[in-house]
Amino acid sequence: MSASVPEGLFKYVDLQSLRGILRRRFKPLGVEEVDVANSIGRFLAEDVVAPKDVPEYDISHVDGFALSTCSELSYRLVVGGSLGRCEAAYVRTGEPVPEGTVAVLPVEAARVVGGEVIAPRFLEEGFEIVRKGLDVAKSEVVARRGSAITPARARLLAELGLSTVRVFSRPRVLVVPVGTEFTNGSKRETSSLLVESMCGSLVAEVTVAKPVEDSVKSIKEVVEEGIENYDAVVTVGGASLGDKDLTFGAVSSLEGVEVLARGIAVQPGRVTSLASVRGKPVVMLPGFIQSTVSGTVFLLQPLLKVMQGGEPVAHHLVGLLKLGHDYTYRGRFTAFTRLRFVKLVSEEEAVAEVLEAPSPNQRPLTESCGFIILEPGVVKLARYSLVKVYRAPGLY
Known part of the structure; x- marks a missing residue:
């Protein structure tokens, strides 16, 4: 559905429809296998299923004494892998508890008299014990296809014993600033700094081209080159309807072009547009900085997520x-x-x-x-x- 705000050549596409377009028209680029240590920020190409429990055994939450079942508060101190009735064994934080352990008495709460460990009170079953599989159960799906690998998630994958993980390929993106004011030196081009950062944060491989003048020929040439050598092209500037706004006309005249959105129903950033050129996306962002950012938030970043198997929302x-x-x-x-x-x-x-x-x-x-x-x-x-x-x- 398009929002009902007629204005010249614009036909504003609402966000729900835009997200549908992105899902239908663009797919992940490919799959790579990378080291877990180098996977942070990448997007998973498949569900990750836990190959084991975490922890793998019942472990102690504290330094203290593993206690067995007993009707008294006094336990005989022993050394070994199992406990009989009214026995205790010293355990360190994170160590497996002996067979027969029902609770762990923190060392600071214990009194050791001769060969006896004295507890101040009866402890409930499971006290200071971290049960096997409490954090992660074997065969549990711990991360879904299309989800980003955060530092914490990478640590979990390593904890599960995984050394590599399958991820989607990183999109190669060409950012093209447009404006004669940049090519003649009358104004410094700066918006590409933000666009590059916002693409790079989604692990895209970003190249920023030299600014091109407000010329249909110049814009067509650099976009055509981008289509040949990159996975996506992003222009910044010249996307509206003024006499020097030539970006949309240049892109829409390319061979194999299909216009997917001429304007989106957001403000600022309403002139943001999207085309497919021989199957590759071309995003046309407006030049005013708040509009540039808004178009990146609502179109460019969702596109980059879709190209890596994710959902078309990044904020x-x-x-x-x-x-x-x-x-x-x-x-x-x-x-x-x-x-x-x-x-x-x-x-x-x-x-x-x-x-x-x-x-x-x-x-x-x-x-x-x-x-x-x-x-x-x-x-x-x-x-x-x-x-x-x-x-x-x-x-x-």
């Missing part, structure tokens, strides 16, 4: 903050999903304020702790209302 919830003021959206895109950056003004009280500014302004980015998302139709937020705050990979 994630980081918490709830209390809005310190009434907020009213006064723009004309109430039917769109709107991204607004927020600033933390009181950490103690968890209070935030919305940083409302035109899309060329970069201060909302530099001063924000994250962003909120206004769903279509939402125009007012009351003071003290709780808002969900999100972050996108590589932005903060």
